[in-house]
Amino acid sequence: MKPVLELKNLQTQFETRSGIVRAVDGVSYHVNHGETLGVVGESGCGKSVTSLSVLRLIPNPPGKIVGGSVMFEGEDLTQVPDHLIRNIRGKEISMIFQEPMTSLNPMMTVGNQISEPLIRHLGLSKKDALDRAREMLDLVQIPDSKSWLSGYPHQMSGGMRQRVMIAMALACDPKVLIADEPTTALDVTIQGQILILIKELQEKLGTAVIMITHDLGVVAEVADRVVVMYAGRKVEEADIHTLFERPRHPYTVRLMTAIPRLDRIAAANGAPERLTEIPGTVPLLSELRSGCAFFDRCAFASEQCGKEAPVLEEKSRGHWAACWNEAPFQ
Amino acid sequence: MTVSSNSDAPLLQVNELKTHFPIRKGVFSRIGGYVQAVDGVSLTINQGETLGLVGESGSGKSTFGKSVMRLVEPTSGEVRIDGVDITKSSRSEMFNHRRKVQMVFQDPYSSLNPRIPVGRIVAEAIRLHGIASGREAEDMVVDIFRRVGLQPSQTRNYANEFSGGQRQRIGIARALALSPKLIIADEPVSALDVSVQAQVINLFSDLQKDLGLSYLFIAHDLAVVAQISHRIAVMYLGRIVEVAERHELFKNPRHPYTKALVAAIPTPNPKIKPSADRALKGDIPSPSNPPAGCRFHTRCPLAEPRCKQEVPQLKISSSGHAVACHLA
Ligand SMILES: Nc1ncnc2c1ncn2[C@@H]1O[C@H](COP(=O)(O)OP(=O)(O)OP(=O)(O)O)[C@@H](O)[C@H]1O
Ligand SMILES: Nc1ncnc2c1ncn2[C@@H]1O[C@H](COP(=O)(O)OP(=O)(O)OP(=O)(O)O)[C@@H](O)[C@H]1O
Ligand code: SF4
Ligand SMILES: [Mg+2]
Ligand SMILES: [Mg+2]
Numbered sequence: 011m012k013p014v015l016e017l018k019n020l021q022t023q024f025e026t027r028s029g030i031v032r033a034v035d036g037v038s039y040h041v042n043h044g045e046t047l048g049v050v051g052e053s054g055c056g057k058s059v060t061s062l063s064v065l066r067l068i069p070n071p072p073g074k075i076v077g078g079s080v081m082f083e084g085e086d087l088t089q090v091p092d093h094l095i096r097n098i099r100g101k102e103i104s105m106i107f108q109e110p111m112t113s114l115n116p117m118m119t120v121g122n123q124i125s126e127p128l129i130r131h132l133g134l135s136k137k138d139a140l141d142r143a144r145e146m147l148d149l150v151q152i153p154d155s156k157s158w159l160s161g162y163p164h165q166m167s168g169g170m171r172q173r174v175m176i177a178m179a180l181a182c183d184p185k186v187l188i189a190d191e192p193t194t195a196l197d198v199t200i201q202g203q204i205l206i207l208i209k210e211l212q213e214k215l216g217t218a219v220i221m222i223t224h225d226l227g228v229v230a231e232v233a234d235r236v237v238v239m240y241a242g243r244k245v246e247e248a249d250i251h252t253l254f255e256r257p258r259h260p261y262t263v264r265l266m267t268a269i270p271r272l273d274r275i276a277a278a279n280g281a282p283e284r285l286t287e288i289p290g291t292v293p294l295l296s297e298l299r300s301g302c303a304f305f306d307r308c309a310f311a312s313e314q315c316g317k318e319a320p321v322l323e324e325k326s327r328g329h330w331a332a333c334w335n336e337a338p339f340q
Numbered sequence: 341m342t343v344s345s346n347s348d349a350p351l352l353q354v355n356e357l358k359t360h361f362p363i364r365k366g367v368f369s370r371i372g373g374y375v376q377a378v379d380g381v382s383l384t385i386n387q388g389e390t391l392g393l394v395g396e397s398g399s400g401k402s403t404f405g406k407s408v409m410r411l412v413e414p415t416s417g418e419v420r421i422d423g424v425d426i427t428k429s430s431r432s433e434m435f436n437h438r439r440k441v442q443m444v445f446q447d448p449y450s451s452l453n454p455r456i457p458v459g460r461i462v463a464e465a466i467r468l469h470g471i472a473s474g475r476e477a478e479d480m481v482v483d484i485f486r487r488v489g490l491q492p493s494q495t496r497n498y499a500n501e502f503s504g505g506q507r508q509r510i511g512i513a514r515a516l517a518l519s520p521k522l523i524i525a526d527e528p529v530s531a532l533d534v535s536v537q538a539q540v541i542n543l544f545s546d547l548q549k550d551l552g553l554s555y556l557f558i559a560h561d562l563a564v565v566a567q568i569s570h571r572i573a574v575m576y577l578g579r580i581v582e583v584a585e586r587h588e589l590f591k592n593p594r595h596p597y598t599k600a601l602v603a604a605i606p607t608p609n610p611k612i613k614p615s616a617d618r619a620l621k622g623d624i625p626s627p628s629n630p631p632a633g634c635r636f637h638t639r640c641p642l643a644e645p646r647c648k649q650e651v652p653q654l655k656i657s658s659s660g661h662a663v664a665c666h667l668a
Pocket of ligand 2: 361362375376377395396397398399400401402403404560627
């Protein structure tokens with residue numbers, strides 16, 4: 011299958027007082043039609059900057075895409091002129107951000123915000139756009155959609171605003187939807203509603219979804235394939251079942267046992283098993299390093315790991331990992 | 341009514357606690373109503389026990405924790421520590437109380453003074469309470485730092501030089517400095533990375549084993565709460581809807597809200613696909629205008645006409661499992 015969107019060796023850097031931050035340090039991934047790709051990793055590992063780079067939403071200065079490509083419908087988005095990327099944003103590729111208020115305009119009614127891209131990208135009349143906006147609000151289950159068209163975002167609850175963002179993101183039937191932690195700020199009972207909604211819309215429209223999250227539970231639920239990032243790089247990639255059954259990168263392996271597991275706690279009779287700790291913290295992305303970024307936290311490290319950065323290898327069909335060791339775990 | 345497990349007199353006993361905040365309106369700041377943040381909560385915590393408190397955003401968890409510390413003034417009800425009702429305590433009695441009960445916050449950074457070395461932050465708490473001074477206080481600080489997994493040399497560093505997980509250790513060190521009996525931990529790992537969360541959760545468990553501490557562990561993440569708590573209380577819009585032993589709560593949740601909450605947690609196992617009907621419909625009502633009758637009735641899949649009128653009381657079974665639902 012031909013990917014809808016493909017990132018090849020993407021590199022994005024920030025110039026800061028403490029040096030150059032290699033936020034995205036040669037990341038490649040792709041997503042197919044109708045597929046959900048999960049992207050997981052610790053805070054600061056470059057998940058958001060990668061996806062913002064796709065739509066060239068990186069503030070410059072201090073940020074800059076310094077290498078690689080983003081292929082979409084035969085064009086490299088890192089190279090196309092500004093007016094073209096503006097036409098792609100929100101129409102062909104759209105985003106849901108973690109904090110809805112940063113991308114909703116507090117001065118504009120909900121109806122006008124959803125209609126605006128419809129008028130701009132699809133050339134709908136004001137009236138048709140508002141009709142479509144109302145349909146979208148119904149689709150994301152905002153009760154009383156007609157009166158909310160003239161309401162303002164601050165009058166809504168967090169979950170409702172998040173759904174308005176989804177409505178906006180999907181209004182132009184995008185080919186790719188990038189959802190950056192769309193449910194992190196929400197309560198679990200609301201999170202459930204939103205995830206189901208995205209899944210249903212995807213099935214209906216065939217949208218390719220990139221779901222960025224740090225929650226392995228959310229990934230297990232929605233993703234078909236997963237990319238694990240660590241310190242600006244992809245360290246592992248596999249289909250969802252393989253990743254959970256046989257993780258190959260030591261970071262992924264540790265991550266799986268570091269989280270409290272409600273299913274296991276509920277099934278066990280005594281006290282819950284002690285969590286596995288990953289010692290230390292993530293390295294600074296402004297520091298130059300020669301070896302593997304996980305080296306000083308890794309229980310399986312060998313001498314080579316401290317000297318040479320591991321290359322991404324296909325360990326089995328479709329299962330990639332960047333680790334020098336033939337992971338003796340599991 | 342009090343919900344407790346069967347052992348000696350509880351360390352903390354809260355009876356019918358209410359904390360309401362006035363909503364002020366207009367130029368003359370007239371009081372236009374009240375946010376019933378905590379509205380009649382009764383709970384107990386025993387020596388050496390962890391009580392987990394879960395609930396949606398805005399359900400009143402933090403307000404409950406702060407009311408027990410009297411960082412906010414309760415509107416009515418009792419908070420008994422070792423039998424003494426501190427809602428009626430004088431300033432000097434409160435000083436004593438604060439030694440017994442300490443709080444650890446969600447955001448360790450904003451609660452640490454950035455201009456003082458972290459060792460001195462802890463030492464000052466010790467001196468202020470007259471526990472020790474001079475050299476002796478410094479030795480205590482080093483001991484406490486070791487206990488929470490920090491190096492003695494790190495006492496000289498400033499808060500901004502630490503990672504999130506380390507800052508949370510400092511927050512815990514400061515709380516431990518007064519040798520409290522109870523620590524109220526309000527979302528202590530929510531701001532941390534998953535890989536660092538495990539370090540801090542394990543630290544809480546180890547300290548409890550070594551020092552016999554009690555915890556009120558507040559979090560919205562049920563899996564985290566399950567990992568550390570002996571008993572779990574579920575809060576909804578200012579009220580407790582269910583309290584039970586950890587296993588009992590997961591094996592046999594009885595309140596419709598608890599059931600939905602347990603079902604909504606995504607399992608990190610791709611073989612388990614959630615049922616499509618697990619999500620609750622509707623949004624969380626406002627605590628300044630809570631629904632009449634059962635506060636959950638607007639979202640409850642089982643609600644009957646009487647749920648809209650009669651407030652369900654928290655009823656406790658012989659096994660210590662308490663539920664507030666007409667149908668449970
Ligand atoms: N405007 C900026 N200036 C300097 N550095 C930046 C800027 N934006 C991001 N960074 C750095 O880039 C790195 C990657 O950040 P990014 O936001 O992509 O992380 P993330 O994986 O999305 O984390 P989170 O899970 O916390 O959202 C971080 O180290 C961050 O400090
Ligand atoms: N000082 C205050 N003045 C007025 N209202 C307040 C005050 N503190 C809290 N509230 C309100 O009381 C209710 C309960 O808030 P609280 O912070 O206790 O909830 P919570 O359960 O801790 O939520 P979260 O999970 O988001 O931390 C909310 O509606 C909140 O807006
Ligand atoms: S009392 Fe009624 S509305 Fe409330 S939880 Fe029980 S069944 Fe649902
Ligand atoms: Mg991010
Ligand atoms: Mg809170």
